[in-house]
Amino acid sequence: MDKIDRMRAFALVAKNASFTTAAKRMGRSARLVSKYVADLENALGVQLLNRTTRSVSLTDAGATYLTLCEPLLDGFDELEERVRNEQVSLRGVIHISAPTGFGVTRLVPSLTKFSEAHPHVELDLRFSDRRASIVEEGLDLAIRIGPMRDSSLKIRQLGPMALVVCASPAYLERAGRPSHPRSLTTHECILDSNMAEPTMWRFDIGGREETVQVNGRFRMDAPAASARLARQGAAIARCPAYTVADCLKTGELVELFAENRIAPYVVAALFPQNRRLTTRVRALIDHLASDPELCPDDRR
The missing domain is CATH 3.40.190.10 (Periplasmic binding protein-like II)
Known part of the structure; x- marks a missing residue:
């Protein structure tokens, strides 16, 4: 019996916590997959899986073996793929x-x-x-x-992907255009909850990176939503450039402090x-x- 088949059966059972699912993915019967795993355990002299009528889980030895055998399986798959396809027809x-x-x-x-x-x-x-x-x-x-x-x-x-601070013309007309990054402390800003420190915006001021603390009523976890909210005039946003590039070209949004962008x-x-x-x-x-x-x- 091929050792690769044994390893692959074990890895699929371990990752799916199911002999049935592993068997379907291998195109074999669940009984044969169970035999593969049992033969592997016998050859190694250790139990790799805990089995009950309702569940399958890894033993400590099984967890170690899975970590070590997955790179070997990946390497074997790549070897076959390279030889089969000759780098011409990827599949x-x-x-x-x-x-x-x-x-x-x-x-x-x-x-x-x-x-x-x-x-x-x-x-x-x-x-x-x-x-x-x-x-x-x-x-x-x-x-x-x-x-x-x-x-x-x-x-x-x-x-690279730059961060762009921007606002709509309507917002700037209503609230005034901030003259300096530090002026943002008095403006309504949209906070990106994906950031580790949403209220701390960084700028290049005089060749040094400086942090400005901002505040706002809006917290968003999607940059595209922040850009849309800014376009509607609700507040000032700081977004990845891809979310606002088109709006900057059409004038729906105006970039603030372009000269103070930090490294992208x-x-x-x-x-x-x-x-x-x-x-x-x-x-x-x-x-x-x-x-x-x-x-x-x-x-x-």
């Missing part, structure tokens, strides 16, 4: 997570170009403004903007450290990193 599914606004406006056009070049690759897109758990949700990669706080993931930078955030692709990238995922990341339309210079 398979790529599971991707991205912020909603960025995903719709910037990522989808880039993925369309990638899909045209690789018609046998399937793209499973999951858009959300929350930070998805790549490992737990079975993602191949996640696109994120801003500080990268998860040290357990590998990062490939794709490009980074748009990055994140993926698990212990997982070997398949050829198709590596090709997608290379495509995104080389696409000038994904993170264009949004300065006016």
Whole structure:
């Protein structure tokens, strides 16, 4: 019996907590998958799974074995994929997570170009403004903007993304245009609850980064919603450039303190450290990193 089949059966049972689900994904019977796992345990001389009539869970030894065998399975899959496809015809599914606004406006056009070049690759897109758990949700990669706080993931930078402070002409006419970043303390500001410190806005003032404390009645967890609220004249917003680029061009929004922008955030692709990238995922990341339309210079 092939050891790879045993390892794959165990990994699928462990990740799905089900022999039945693992059997369906392998295209085998649940009885055969159970035999694979039992033979693996016998060969190793340790119990990898706790089994009851209602549940399946990992033992401590099983958790260790799963951590070590998953990179081996990924590597084996990539080896087969490279030999089979000769780097010419990529196949398979790529599971991707991205912020909603960025995903719709910037990522989808880039993925369309990638899909045209690789018609046998399937793209499973999951858009959300929350930070998805790549490992737990079975993602191949996640696109994120801003500080990268998860040290357990590998990062490939794709490009810069500026933060833009802006308001509508109607708001500025009603409340007055702030003359200096520090003047924001007396204005209504929209707070981004995705930020670690929503009330602390940073600016480059005289070559030094300075923090200005702002306040406001609105807290939003979606940058596109903040931009829309600002466009309606409710308050001043600080948004990633992709959410307001079109409105700045049409005059629906006016950028404030363009000369005081701090260093832009980074748009990055994140993926698990212990997982070997398949050829198709590596090709997608290379495509995104080389696409000038994904993170264009949004300065006016």
